[in-house]
Amino acid sequence: MSQYKYLSGFGSHFSSEDERYPNSLPLGQNSPQVCPYKLYAEQLSGSAFTAPRTENVRTWLYRKLPSAVHQPFQPFKGATYFKQNWDEQPPNPNQLRWKPFDLPPQQGRKITFVEGLHTVCGAGDPRARHGLAIHIYSCNESMDNSAFYNSDGDFLIVPQQGILDITTEMGRMKVAPNEICVIPQGIRFAVSVNGPSRGYILEVYDGHFVLPDLGPIGANGLANPRDFETPVAWFNDQPIEDFQVISKFQGSLFVAQQNHSVFDVVAWHGNYVPYKYDLSKFMVINSVSFDHCDPSIFTVLTCPSLRAGTAIADFVIFPPRWSVQEHTFRPPYYHRNCMSEFMGLILGKYEAKEDGFAAGGATLHSIMTPHGPDVKCFDGASNAKLVPERIAEGTQAFMFESSLSLAVTKWGEDTCQKLDAAYYECWQALKDNFTLGKAQK
The missing domain is CATH 2.60.120.10 (Jelly Rolls)
Structure with missing residues:
Protein backbone atom coordinates (compact mmCIF):
# COMPACT_ATOMS: atom_id res chain seq x y z
CA MET A 1 0.00 0.00 0.00
CA SER A 280 -8.23 5.06 14.62
CA LYS A 281 -6.12 7.76 12.91
CA PHE A 282 -8.97 10.29 12.98
CA MET A 283 -7.94 13.49 14.80
CA VAL A 284 -10.91 14.34 17.00
CA ILE A 285 -11.90 18.00 17.37
CA ASN A 286 -14.15 18.79 20.35
CA SER A 287 -15.11 21.43 22.92
CA VAL A 288 -12.91 21.93 25.99
CA SER A 289 -15.15 24.47 27.72
CA PHE A 290 -18.94 24.13 27.49
CA ASP A 291 -21.76 23.22 25.12
CA HIS A 292 -22.19 20.27 22.80
CA CYS A 293 -20.65 20.54 19.33
CA ASP A 294 -22.64 19.41 16.34
CA PRO A 295 -21.71 15.92 15.04
CA SER A 296 -20.38 17.48 11.82
CA ILE A 297 -17.04 17.83 13.64
CA PHE A 298 -16.68 14.07 13.27
CA THR A 299 -17.01 14.00 9.46
CA VAL A 300 -14.45 11.74 7.77
CA LEU A 301 -15.62 12.02 4.14
CA THR A 302 -18.39 13.87 2.35
CA CYS A 303 -20.11 13.80 -1.02
CA PRO A 304 -21.23 17.41 -1.55
CA SER A 305 -24.43 18.50 -3.23
CA LEU A 306 -24.84 21.64 -5.34
CA ARG A 307 -26.04 23.50 -2.23
CA ALA A 308 -23.18 24.98 -0.23
CA GLY A 309 -22.56 23.16 3.03
CA THR A 310 -25.20 20.51 2.31
CA ALA A 311 -24.18 16.95 1.57
CA ILE A 312 -25.67 14.22 -0.53
CA ALA A 313 -23.97 12.07 2.09
CA ASP A 314 -21.55 12.51 4.98
CA PHE A 315 -19.64 9.67 6.62
CA VAL A 316 -19.34 10.55 10.32
CA ILE A 317 -17.75 8.55 13.15
CA PHE A 318 -18.00 8.71 16.96
CA PRO A 319 -14.59 7.42 18.09
CA PRO A 320 -13.02 7.06 21.54
CA ARG A 321 -12.25 10.55 22.87
CA TRP A 322 -12.00 12.77 25.93
CA SER A 323 -15.07 14.69 27.03
CA VAL A 324 -14.20 17.69 29.21
CA GLN A 325 -17.10 20.16 28.89
CA GLU A 326 -18.50 21.81 31.98
CA HIS A 327 -22.08 22.96 32.74
CA THR A 328 -23.11 20.81 29.80
CA PHE A 329 -25.35 17.81 29.15
CA ARG A 330 -22.71 15.69 27.47
CA PRO A 331 -24.46 12.97 25.45
CA PRO A 332 -26.13 13.84 22.11
CA TYR A 333 -29.02 16.20 22.69
CA TYR A 334 -32.65 15.55 21.70
CA HIS A 335 -32.89 16.46 18.11
CA ARG A 336 -34.99 16.93 14.99
CA ASN A 337 -32.97 17.29 11.83
CA CYS A 338 -33.47 18.37 8.22
CA MET A 339 -31.11 15.51 7.32
CA SER A 340 -31.62 11.73 7.37
CA GLU A 341 -29.43 9.89 9.88
CA PHE A 342 -28.55 6.20 9.40
CA MET A 343 -26.31 4.88 12.17
CA GLY A 344 -24.35 1.66 12.44
CA LEU A 345 -22.16 0.18 15.14
CA ILE A 346 -18.85 -1.49 14.28
CA LEU A 347 -17.86 -2.48 17.81
CA GLY A 348 -18.55 -1.72 21.47
CA LYS A 349 -21.54 0.16 22.90
CA TYR A 350 -22.77 3.55 21.69
CA GLU A 351 -22.79 5.96 24.64
CA ALA A 352 -26.28 7.40 23.99
CA LYS A 353 -27.98 3.98 23.82
CA GLU A 354 -25.97 1.25 25.49
CA ASP A 355 -28.94 -1.13 25.47
CA GLY A 356 -30.63 -2.34 22.29
CA PHE A 357 -28.28 -0.81 19.72
CA ALA A 358 -25.87 -3.66 18.98
CA ALA A 359 -22.83 -4.11 16.75
CA GLY A 360 -23.94 -5.23 13.30
CA GLY A 361 -27.31 -3.50 13.69
CA ALA A 362 -28.49 -0.03 12.66
CA THR A 363 -30.90 2.82 13.26
CA LEU A 364 -32.62 5.26 10.90
CA HIS A 365 -33.93 8.61 12.10
CA SER A 366 -35.61 10.18 9.11
CA ILE A 367 -35.92 13.87 8.27
CA MET A 368 -37.58 15.73 11.21
CA THR A 369 -38.19 12.51 13.15
CA PRO A 370 -37.26 13.26 16.82
CA HIS A 371 -34.60 11.19 18.55
CA GLY A 372 -32.01 11.36 21.31
CA PRO A 373 -30.72 9.63 24.45
CA ASP A 374 -32.80 6.89 26.04
CA VAL A 375 -34.05 7.13 29.63
CA LYS A 376 -31.03 5.40 31.15
CA CYS A 377 -28.59 7.65 29.35
CA PHE A 378 -30.53 10.83 30.17
CA ASP A 379 -30.78 10.04 33.89
CA GLY A 380 -27.11 9.07 34.12
CA ALA A 381 -25.85 12.13 32.27
CA SER A 382 -28.10 14.51 34.21
CA ASN A 383 -26.52 13.40 37.49
CA ALA A 384 -22.97 12.73 36.35
CA LYS A 385 -20.03 14.53 37.94
CA LEU A 386 -18.63 16.83 35.26
CA VAL A 387 -14.97 15.92 35.23
CA PRO A 388 -12.75 15.04 32.26
CA GLU A 389 -13.98 11.67 31.10
CA ARG A 390 -12.82 9.18 28.50
CA ILE A 391 -15.89 8.13 26.50
CA ALA A 392 -16.62 5.58 23.77
CA GLU A 393 -13.57 3.54 24.78
CA GLY A 394 -13.57 0.30 22.77
CA THR A 395 -16.42 1.63 20.63
CA GLN A 396 -16.79 2.77 17.05
CA ALA A 397 -20.18 4.01 15.92
CA PHE A 398 -20.74 5.79 12.62
CA MET A 399 -23.42 7.70 10.75
CA PHE A 400 -24.38 8.02 7.10
CA GLU A 401 -26.09 11.43 7.02
CA SER A 402 -27.92 12.76 3.97
CA SER A 403 -29.95 15.77 2.86
CA LEU A 404 -32.21 13.31 1.00
CA SER A 405 -35.30 11.69 2.49
CA LEU A 406 -34.58 7.95 2.56
CA ALA A 407 -37.12 5.26 1.67
CA VAL A 408 -36.80 1.84 3.33
CA THR A 409 -36.96 -1.24 1.11
CA LYS A 410 -39.28 -4.18 1.67
CA TRP A 411 -36.25 -6.25 2.68
CA GLY A 412 -35.21 -3.64 5.23
CA GLU A 413 -38.64 -3.18 6.77
CA ASP A 414 -40.10 -6.65 6.43
CA THR A 415 -38.12 -9.50 4.86
CA CYS A 416 -34.98 -9.31 7.00
CA GLN A 417 -37.12 -9.59 10.16
CA LYS A 418 -34.62 -7.56 12.16
CA LEU A 419 -36.67 -4.42 12.75
CA ASP A 420 -37.12 -3.76 16.48
CA ALA A 421 -40.81 -2.96 16.95
CA ALA A 422 -40.18 -1.89 20.57
CA TYR A 423 -37.57 0.77 19.75
CA TYR A 424 -39.95 3.63 20.56
CA GLU A 425 -40.26 2.36 24.13
CA CYS A 426 -36.78 3.58 25.06
CA TRP A 427 -38.19 7.15 25.41
CA GLN A 428 -41.58 6.37 26.96
CA ALA A 429 -40.42 6.50 30.60
CA LEU A 430 -39.05 10.04 30.30
CA LYS A 431 -40.86 12.18 32.89
CA ASP A 432 -42.31 15.65 32.76
CA ASN A 433 -39.81 17.07 35.26
CA PHE A 434 -41.23 20.58 34.91
CA THR A 435 -44.49 19.69 36.61
CA LEU A 436 -42.85 17.33 39.09
CA GLY A 437 -39.98 19.56 40.13
CA LYS A 438 -39.60 22.78 42.05
CA ALA A 439 -38.47 26.11 40.66
CA GLN A 440 -34.71 26.43 40.69
CA LYS A 441 -32.95 29.67 41.51
Whole structure:
Protein backbone atom coordinates (compact mmCIF):
# COMPACT_ATOMS: atom_id res chain seq x y z
CA MET A 1 0.00 0.00 0.00
CA SER A 2 1.19 3.49 -0.79
CA GLN A 3 -0.14 6.71 0.71
CA TYR A 4 -3.10 8.27 -1.04
CA LYS A 5 -3.33 12.07 -1.05
CA TYR A 6 -5.92 12.88 -3.69
CA LEU A 7 -9.01 13.98 -1.82
CA SER A 8 -10.88 17.25 -2.26
CA GLY A 9 -8.66 19.03 -4.71
CA PHE A 10 -5.20 18.14 -3.42
CA GLY A 11 -4.30 17.48 -7.05
CA SER A 12 -1.83 14.70 -6.32
CA HIS A 13 -0.88 12.35 -9.14
CA PHE A 14 0.28 8.82 -8.45
CA SER A 15 1.95 6.04 -10.37
CA SER A 16 2.69 2.41 -9.67
CA GLU A 17 3.97 -0.59 -11.56
CA ASP A 18 4.15 -4.27 -10.71
CA GLU A 19 7.64 -4.85 -9.32
CA ARG A 20 7.92 -8.01 -11.43
CA TYR A 21 7.90 -5.86 -14.58
CA PRO A 22 10.04 -2.74 -14.10
CA ASN A 23 9.80 0.18 -16.53
CA SER A 24 6.30 -0.80 -17.61
CA LEU A 25 5.06 2.81 -17.39
CA PRO A 26 5.55 4.88 -20.57
CA LEU A 27 7.83 7.85 -20.00
CA GLY A 28 6.11 11.16 -20.68
CA GLN A 29 5.38 12.70 -24.06
CA ASN A 30 8.32 11.04 -25.78
CA SER A 31 6.99 7.51 -25.23
CA PRO A 32 7.03 5.18 -28.23
CA GLN A 33 3.72 4.48 -29.96
CA VAL A 34 3.78 0.92 -28.58
CA CYS A 35 3.55 0.61 -24.79
CA PRO A 36 6.31 -1.23 -22.90
CA TYR A 37 5.84 -5.01 -22.88
CA LYS A 38 3.28 -4.44 -25.68
CA LEU A 39 0.59 -3.55 -23.12
CA TYR A 40 -2.66 -1.78 -24.00
CA ALA A 41 -3.27 1.75 -22.72
CA GLU A 42 -6.75 2.41 -21.29
CA GLN A 43 -7.99 5.57 -19.58
CA LEU A 44 -10.54 5.36 -16.77
CA SER A 45 -12.30 8.72 -16.36
CA GLY A 46 -14.04 9.51 -13.07
CA SER A 47 -15.06 13.02 -14.13
CA ALA A 48 -15.97 14.89 -17.28
CA PHE A 49 -12.98 15.70 -19.49
CA THR A 50 -13.65 19.40 -18.99
CA ALA A 51 -14.18 19.32 -15.20
CA PRO A 52 -12.15 21.94 -13.29
CA ARG A 53 -8.59 20.84 -12.62
CA THR A 54 -9.19 20.45 -8.87
CA GLU A 55 -12.10 18.08 -9.58
CA ASN A 56 -10.72 16.30 -12.64
CA VAL A 57 -9.93 12.66 -11.91
CA ARG A 58 -8.72 9.91 -14.24
CA THR A 59 -6.18 7.11 -14.32
CA TRP A 60 -4.25 5.52 -17.16
CA LEU A 61 -4.10 1.73 -16.98
CA TYR A 62 -1.50 -0.33 -18.86
CA ARG A 63 -2.95 -3.80 -19.16
CA LYS A 64 -2.59 -7.09 -20.99
CA LEU A 65 -6.01 -6.79 -22.67
CA PRO A 66 -8.50 -3.92 -22.89
CA SER A 67 -11.65 -4.09 -20.74
CA ALA A 68 -13.77 -4.24 -23.90
CA VAL A 69 -12.77 -7.87 -24.52
CA HIS A 70 -15.81 -9.66 -23.06
CA GLN A 71 -19.01 -11.37 -24.17
CA PRO A 72 -22.37 -9.49 -24.09
CA PHE A 73 -23.85 -8.71 -20.66
CA GLN A 74 -26.86 -10.73 -19.48
CA PRO A 75 -29.06 -10.22 -16.37
CA PHE A 76 -27.45 -11.46 -13.15
CA LYS A 77 -29.80 -13.34 -10.83
CA GLY A 78 -27.56 -13.86 -7.81
CA ALA A 79 -28.47 -10.91 -5.54
CA THR A 80 -32.21 -11.02 -4.86
CA TYR A 81 -32.38 -8.16 -2.34
CA PHE A 82 -29.90 -5.77 -3.95
CA LYS A 83 -32.15 -3.28 -5.72
CA GLN A 84 -33.14 0.37 -5.68
CA ASN A 85 -36.94 0.44 -5.82
CA TRP A 86 -37.87 3.23 -3.44
CA ASP A 87 -41.62 2.87 -4.06
CA GLU A 88 -42.20 -0.74 -2.99
CA GLN A 89 -43.04 0.24 0.62
CA PRO A 90 -45.27 3.05 1.95
CA PRO A 91 -43.37 5.85 3.73
CA ASN A 92 -42.58 5.30 7.41
CA PRO A 93 -41.63 8.34 9.54
CA ASN A 94 -41.04 6.33 12.73
CA GLN A 95 -37.72 5.88 14.48
CA LEU A 96 -36.35 2.59 13.16
CA ARG A 97 -33.84 0.27 14.78
CA TRP A 98 -32.52 -3.01 13.41
CA LYS A 99 -31.09 -5.81 15.49
CA PRO A 100 -27.80 -7.21 14.11
CA PHE A 101 -28.28 -8.35 10.54
CA ASP A 102 -27.84 -12.07 9.91
CA LEU A 103 -24.48 -13.59 9.07
CA PRO A 104 -24.33 -16.54 6.66
CA PRO A 105 -24.07 -19.88 8.48
CA GLN A 106 -20.67 -21.48 8.95
CA GLN A 107 -21.94 -24.53 7.08
CA GLY A 108 -24.34 -24.58 4.17
CA ARG A 109 -24.89 -22.21 1.27
CA LYS A 110 -21.85 -20.31 0.03
CA ILE A 111 -22.56 -16.61 -0.49
CA THR A 112 -20.14 -14.19 -2.17
CA PHE A 113 -19.87 -10.47 -1.50
CA VAL A 114 -22.10 -9.63 -4.49
CA GLU A 115 -24.66 -12.33 -3.70
CA GLY A 116 -24.77 -11.11 -0.09
CA LEU A 117 -25.68 -7.50 -0.89
CA HIS A 118 -28.97 -6.32 0.64
CA THR A 119 -30.38 -2.83 0.15
CA VAL A 120 -31.82 -1.23 3.30
CA CYS A 121 -32.83 2.26 2.17
CA GLY A 122 -32.05 5.07 -0.22
CA ALA A 123 -33.32 7.85 -2.45
CA GLY A 124 -32.86 9.23 -5.93
CA ASP A 125 -32.19 7.68 -9.31
CA PRO A 126 -28.87 6.31 -10.62
CA ARG A 127 -30.01 7.10 -14.17
CA ALA A 128 -30.15 10.79 -13.27
CA ARG A 129 -26.90 10.47 -11.28
CA HIS A 130 -28.53 11.84 -8.15
CA GLY A 131 -29.08 10.09 -4.84
CA LEU A 132 -27.70 7.34 -2.67
CA ALA A 133 -28.35 3.84 -1.38
CA ILE A 134 -27.40 2.11 1.88
CA HIS A 135 -26.67 -1.60 1.77
CA ILE A 136 -25.64 -4.42 4.08
CA TYR A 137 -23.27 -7.14 2.89
CA SER A 138 -23.24 -10.57 4.49
CA CYS A 139 -21.03 -13.24 2.90
CA ASN A 140 -18.92 -16.31 3.59
CA GLU A 141 -17.34 -17.15 0.22
CA SER A 142 -14.58 -15.51 -1.81
CA MET A 143 -15.15 -14.19 -5.31
CA ASP A 144 -13.01 -16.57 -7.34
CA ASN A 145 -12.65 -15.87 -11.07
CA SER A 146 -15.12 -12.99 -10.91
CA ALA A 147 -15.14 -9.24 -10.43
CA PHE A 148 -17.72 -6.54 -9.77
CA TYR A 149 -17.98 -2.89 -10.78
CA ASN A 150 -20.53 -0.17 -10.16
CA SER A 151 -21.52 2.03 -13.11
CA ASP A 152 -23.88 4.03 -10.90
CA GLY A 153 -21.58 5.50 -8.27
CA ASP A 154 -18.98 5.12 -5.52
CA PHE A 155 -19.00 2.47 -2.78
CA LEU A 156 -17.85 3.36 0.75
CA ILE A 157 -17.43 -0.01 2.51
CA VAL A 158 -17.45 -0.29 6.33
CA PRO A 159 -16.51 -3.80 7.56
CA GLN A 160 -18.09 -4.79 10.87
CA GLN A 161 -17.05 -8.43 11.13
CA GLY A 162 -14.37 -10.22 9.14
CA ILE A 163 -11.40 -8.92 7.16
CA LEU A 164 -12.00 -8.15 3.48
CA ASP A 165 -9.14 -9.00 1.12
CA ILE A 166 -10.00 -6.79 -1.85
CA THR A 167 -8.33 -7.10 -5.24
CA THR A 168 -8.81 -4.10 -7.52
CA GLU A 169 -7.54 -3.22 -10.96
CA MET A 170 -4.91 -1.03 -9.28
CA GLY A 171 -3.79 -3.64 -6.73
CA ARG A 172 -4.80 -5.27 -3.47
CA MET A 173 -6.02 -3.99 -0.09
CA LYS A 174 -6.84 -5.69 3.21
CA VAL A 175 -9.63 -3.88 5.04
CA ALA A 176 -10.45 -4.87 8.62
CA PRO A 177 -13.16 -3.70 11.03
CA ASN A 178 -12.41 -0.13 12.16
CA GLU A 179 -11.06 0.57 8.68
CA ILE A 180 -12.98 1.71 5.62
CA CYS A 181 -12.34 1.64 1.91
CA VAL A 182 -13.76 3.52 -1.07
CA ILE A 183 -14.13 1.92 -4.50
CA PRO A 184 -14.88 4.73 -6.96
CA GLN A 185 -17.39 4.36 -9.78
CA GLY A 186 -16.36 1.95 -12.52
CA ILE A 187 -13.32 0.37 -10.84
CA ARG A 188 -13.47 -3.42 -10.92
CA PHE A 189 -12.82 -5.37 -7.75
CA ALA A 190 -13.24 -8.76 -6.08
CA VAL A 191 -13.65 -9.56 -2.38
CA SER A 192 -12.12 -12.57 -0.64
CA VAL A 193 -13.15 -13.53 2.90
CA ASN A 194 -12.15 -16.11 5.49
CA GLY A 195 -15.40 -17.08 7.15
CA PRO A 196 -18.67 -15.19 7.75
CA SER A 197 -18.28 -11.46 7.15
CA ARG A 198 -20.66 -8.54 7.53
CA GLY A 199 -20.62 -4.79 7.05
CA TYR A 200 -22.26 -1.65 5.72
CA ILE A 201 -22.04 0.15 2.36
CA LEU A 202 -22.85 3.74 1.45
CA GLU A 203 -23.34 4.21 -2.29
CA VAL A 204 -23.49 7.72 -3.79
CA TYR A 205 -24.61 8.49 -7.34
CA ASP A 206 -23.84 12.23 -7.58
CA GLY A 207 -20.08 12.50 -7.43
CA HIS A 208 -17.14 11.27 -5.39
CA PHE A 209 -16.23 11.30 -1.72
CA VAL A 210 -13.89 14.10 -0.68
CA LEU A 211 -12.44 15.43 2.54
CA PRO A 212 -14.56 18.12 4.20
CA ASP A 213 -13.20 21.66 4.29
CA LEU A 214 -11.62 22.54 7.63
CA GLY A 215 -12.43 26.25 7.81
CA PRO A 216 -11.34 27.80 11.15
CA ILE A 217 -9.94 24.44 12.29
CA GLY A 218 -6.95 25.21 10.08
CA ALA A 219 -4.57 22.99 8.15
CA ASN A 220 -4.69 19.93 10.43
CA GLY A 221 -7.52 17.94 11.92
CA LEU A 222 -10.22 15.33 11.33
CA ALA A 223 -9.03 12.82 8.69
CA ASN A 224 -5.58 13.84 7.46
CA PRO A 225 -4.80 13.21 3.76
CA ARG A 226 -1.50 11.47 4.49
CA ASP A 227 -3.31 8.66 6.32
CA PHE A 228 -5.21 7.46 3.25
CA GLU A 229 -3.62 4.56 1.36
CA THR A 230 -3.98 3.22 -2.15
CA PRO A 231 -2.84 -0.13 -3.62
CA VAL A 232 0.41 -0.87 -5.42
CA ALA A 233 0.09 -2.28 -8.93
CA TRP A 234 -0.31 -6.04 -9.06
CA PHE A 235 -1.78 -8.41 -11.64
CA ASN A 236 -2.82 -12.03 -11.79
CA ASP A 237 -0.42 -13.89 -14.08
CA GLN A 238 -2.26 -17.23 -13.91
CA PRO A 239 -4.14 -18.34 -17.07
CA ILE A 240 -7.93 -18.18 -16.69
CA GLU A 241 -10.42 -19.55 -19.21
CA ASP A 242 -13.71 -18.68 -17.49
CA PHE A 243 -14.08 -15.32 -15.75
CA GLN A 244 -17.23 -13.38 -14.83
CA VAL A 245 -17.60 -9.60 -14.81
CA ILE A 246 -20.64 -8.42 -12.83
CA SER A 247 -21.89 -4.89 -13.50
CA LYS A 248 -24.31 -2.69 -11.59
CA PHE A 249 -25.98 -0.51 -14.23
CA GLN A 250 -29.01 1.73 -13.64
CA GLY A 251 -29.77 -0.12 -10.42
CA SER A 252 -29.74 -3.62 -11.94
CA LEU A 253 -27.07 -6.30 -12.08
CA PHE A 254 -25.64 -7.86 -15.24
CA VAL A 255 -22.92 -10.42 -15.92
CA ALA A 256 -20.57 -11.00 -18.85
CA GLN A 257 -18.20 -13.88 -19.53
CA GLN A 258 -14.60 -13.55 -20.69
CA ASN A 259 -11.55 -15.78 -20.97
CA HIS A 260 -9.13 -13.69 -18.91
CA SER A 261 -8.96 -11.90 -15.55
CA VAL A 262 -9.77 -8.20 -15.28
CA PHE A 263 -6.86 -7.98 -12.86
CA ASP A 264 -4.27 -7.68 -15.61
CA VAL A 265 -3.04 -4.10 -15.04
CA VAL A 266 0.76 -4.13 -14.97
CA ALA A 267 1.14 -0.38 -14.32
CA TRP A 268 -0.99 2.70 -13.79
CA HIS A 269 -0.75 6.42 -13.15
CA GLY A 270 -3.37 9.00 -12.26
CA ASN A 271 -5.52 10.28 -9.40
CA TYR A 272 -8.63 8.08 -9.69
CA VAL A 273 -7.96 5.04 -7.54
CA PRO A 274 -9.45 2.99 -4.65
CA TYR A 275 -8.23 3.81 -1.17
CA LYS A 276 -8.52 2.77 2.48
CA TYR A 277 -8.40 4.58 5.81
CA ASP A 278 -7.85 3.47 9.41
CA LEU A 279 -10.52 5.13 11.57
CA SER A 280 -8.23 5.06 14.62
CA LYS A 281 -6.12 7.76 12.91
CA PHE A 282 -8.97 10.29 12.98
CA MET A 283 -7.94 13.49 14.80
CA VAL A 284 -10.91 14.34 17.00
CA ILE A 285 -11.90 18.00 17.37
CA ASN A 286 -14.15 18.79 20.35
CA SER A 287 -15.11 21.43 22.92
CA VAL A 288 -12.91 21.93 25.99
CA SER A 289 -15.15 24.47 27.72
CA PHE A 290 -18.94 24.13 27.49
CA ASP A 291 -21.76 23.22 25.12
CA HIS A 292 -22.19 20.27 22.80
CA CYS A 293 -20.65 20.54 19.33
CA ASP A 294 -22.64 19.41 16.34
CA PRO A 295 -21.71 15.92 15.04
CA SER A 296 -20.38 17.48 11.82
CA ILE A 297 -17.04 17.83 13.64
CA PHE A 298 -16.68 14.07 13.27
CA THR A 299 -17.01 14.00 9.46
CA VAL A 300 -14.45 11.74 7.77
CA LEU A 301 -15.62 12.02 4.14
CA THR A 302 -18.39 13.87 2.35
CA CYS A 303 -20.11 13.80 -1.02
CA PRO A 304 -21.23 17.41 -1.55
CA SER A 305 -24.43 18.50 -3.23
CA LEU A 306 -24.84 21.64 -5.34
CA ARG A 307 -26.04 23.50 -2.23
CA ALA A 308 -23.18 24.98 -0.23
CA GLY A 309 -22.56 23.16 3.03
CA THR A 310 -25.20 20.51 2.31
CA ALA A 311 -24.18 16.95 1.57
CA ILE A 312 -25.67 14.22 -0.53
CA ALA A 313 -23.97 12.07 2.09
CA ASP A 314 -21.55 12.51 4.98
CA PHE A 315 -19.64 9.67 6.62
CA VAL A 316 -19.34 10.55 10.32
CA ILE A 317 -17.75 8.55 13.15
CA PHE A 318 -18.00 8.71 16.96
CA PRO A 319 -14.59 7.42 18.09
CA PRO A 320 -13.02 7.06 21.54
CA ARG A 321 -12.25 10.55 22.87
CA TRP A 322 -12.00 12.77 25.93
CA SER A 323 -15.07 14.69 27.03
CA VAL A 324 -14.20 17.69 29.21
CA GLN A 325 -17.10 20.16 28.89
CA GLU A 326 -18.50 21.81 31.98
CA HIS A 327 -22.08 22.96 32.74
CA THR A 328 -23.11 20.81 29.80
CA PHE A 329 -25.35 17.81 29.15
CA ARG A 330 -22.71 15.69 27.47
CA PRO A 331 -24.46 12.97 25.45
CA PRO A 332 -26.13 13.84 22.11
CA TYR A 333 -29.02 16.20 22.69
CA TYR A 334 -32.65 15.55 21.70
CA HIS A 335 -32.89 16.46 18.11
CA ARG A 336 -34.99 16.93 14.99
CA ASN A 337 -32.97 17.29 11.83
CA CYS A 338 -33.47 18.37 8.22
CA MET A 339 -31.11 15.51 7.32
CA SER A 340 -31.62 11.73 7.37
CA GLU A 341 -29.43 9.89 9.88
CA PHE A 342 -28.55 6.20 9.40
CA MET A 343 -26.31 4.88 12.17
CA GLY A 344 -24.35 1.66 12.44
CA LEU A 345 -22.16 0.18 15.14
CA ILE A 346 -18.85 -1.49 14.28
CA LEU A 347 -17.86 -2.48 17.81
CA GLY A 348 -18.55 -1.72 21.47
CA LYS A 349 -21.54 0.16 22.90
CA TYR A 350 -22.77 3.55 21.69
CA GLU A 351 -22.79 5.96 24.64
CA ALA A 352 -26.28 7.40 23.99
CA LYS A 353 -27.98 3.98 23.82
CA GLU A 354 -25.97 1.25 25.49
CA ASP A 355 -28.94 -1.13 25.47
CA GLY A 356 -30.63 -2.34 22.29
CA PHE A 357 -28.28 -0.81 19.72
CA ALA A 358 -25.87 -3.66 18.98
CA ALA A 359 -22.83 -4.11 16.75
CA GLY A 360 -23.94 -5.23 13.30
CA GLY A 361 -27.31 -3.50 13.69
CA ALA A 362 -28.49 -0.03 12.66
CA THR A 363 -30.90 2.82 13.26
CA LEU A 364 -32.62 5.26 10.90
CA HIS A 365 -33.93 8.61 12.10
CA SER A 366 -35.61 10.18 9.11
CA ILE A 367 -35.92 13.87 8.27
CA MET A 368 -37.58 15.73 11.21
CA THR A 369 -38.19 12.51 13.15
CA PRO A 370 -37.26 13.26 16.82
CA HIS A 371 -34.60 11.19 18.55
CA GLY A 372 -32.01 11.36 21.31
CA PRO A 373 -30.72 9.63 24.45
CA ASP A 374 -32.80 6.89 26.04
CA VAL A 375 -34.05 7.13 29.63
CA LYS A 376 -31.03 5.40 31.15
CA CYS A 377 -28.59 7.65 29.35
CA PHE A 378 -30.53 10.83 30.17
CA ASP A 379 -30.78 10.04 33.89
CA GLY A 380 -27.11 9.07 34.12
CA ALA A 381 -25.85 12.13 32.27
CA SER A 382 -28.10 14.51 34.21
CA ASN A 383 -26.52 13.40 37.49
CA ALA A 384 -22.97 12.73 36.35
CA LYS A 385 -20.03 14.53 37.94
CA LEU A 386 -18.63 16.83 35.26
CA VAL A 387 -14.97 15.92 35.23
CA PRO A 388 -12.75 15.04 32.26
CA GLU A 389 -13.98 11.67 31.10
CA ARG A 390 -12.82 9.18 28.50
CA ILE A 391 -15.89 8.13 26.50
CA ALA A 392 -16.62 5.58 23.77
CA GLU A 393 -13.57 3.54 24.78
CA GLY A 394 -13.57 0.30 22.77
CA THR A 395 -16.42 1.63 20.63
CA GLN A 396 -16.79 2.77 17.05
CA ALA A 397 -20.18 4.01 15.92
CA PHE A 398 -20.74 5.79 12.62
CA MET A 399 -23.42 7.70 10.75
CA PHE A 400 -24.38 8.02 7.10
CA GLU A 401 -26.09 11.43 7.02
CA SER A 402 -27.92 12.76 3.97
CA SER A 403 -29.95 15.77 2.86
CA LEU A 404 -32.21 13.31 1.00
CA SER A 405 -35.30 11.69 2.49
CA LEU A 406 -34.58 7.95 2.56
CA ALA A 407 -37.12 5.26 1.67
CA VAL A 408 -36.80 1.84 3.33
CA THR A 409 -36.96 -1.24 1.11
CA LYS A 410 -39.28 -4.18 1.67
CA TRP A 411 -36.25 -6.25 2.68
CA GLY A 412 -35.21 -3.64 5.23
CA GLU A 413 -38.64 -3.18 6.77
CA ASP A 414 -40.10 -6.65 6.43
CA THR A 415 -38.12 -9.50 4.86
CA CYS A 416 -34.98 -9.31 7.00
CA GLN A 417 -37.12 -9.59 10.16
CA LYS A 418 -34.62 -7.56 12.16
CA LEU A 419 -36.67 -4.42 12.75
CA ASP A 420 -37.12 -3.76 16.48
CA ALA A 421 -40.81 -2.96 16.95
CA ALA A 422 -40.18 -1.89 20.57
CA TYR A 423 -37.57 0.77 19.75
CA TYR A 424 -39.95 3.63 20.56
CA GLU A 425 -40.26 2.36 24.13
CA CYS A 426 -36.78 3.58 25.06
CA TRP A 427 -38.19 7.15 25.41
CA GLN A 428 -41.58 6.37 26.96
CA ALA A 429 -40.42 6.50 30.60
CA LEU A 430 -39.05 10.04 30.30
CA LYS A 431 -40.86 12.18 32.89
CA ASP A 432 -42.31 15.65 32.76
CA ASN A 433 -39.81 17.07 35.26
CA PHE A 434 -41.23 20.58 34.91
CA THR A 435 -44.49 19.69 36.61
CA LEU A 436 -42.85 17.33 39.09
CA GLY A 437 -39.98 19.56 40.13
CA LYS A 438 -39.60 22.78 42.05
CA ALA A 439 -38.47 26.11 40.66
CA GLN A 440 -34.71 26.43 40.69
CA LYS A 441 -32.95 29.67 41.51
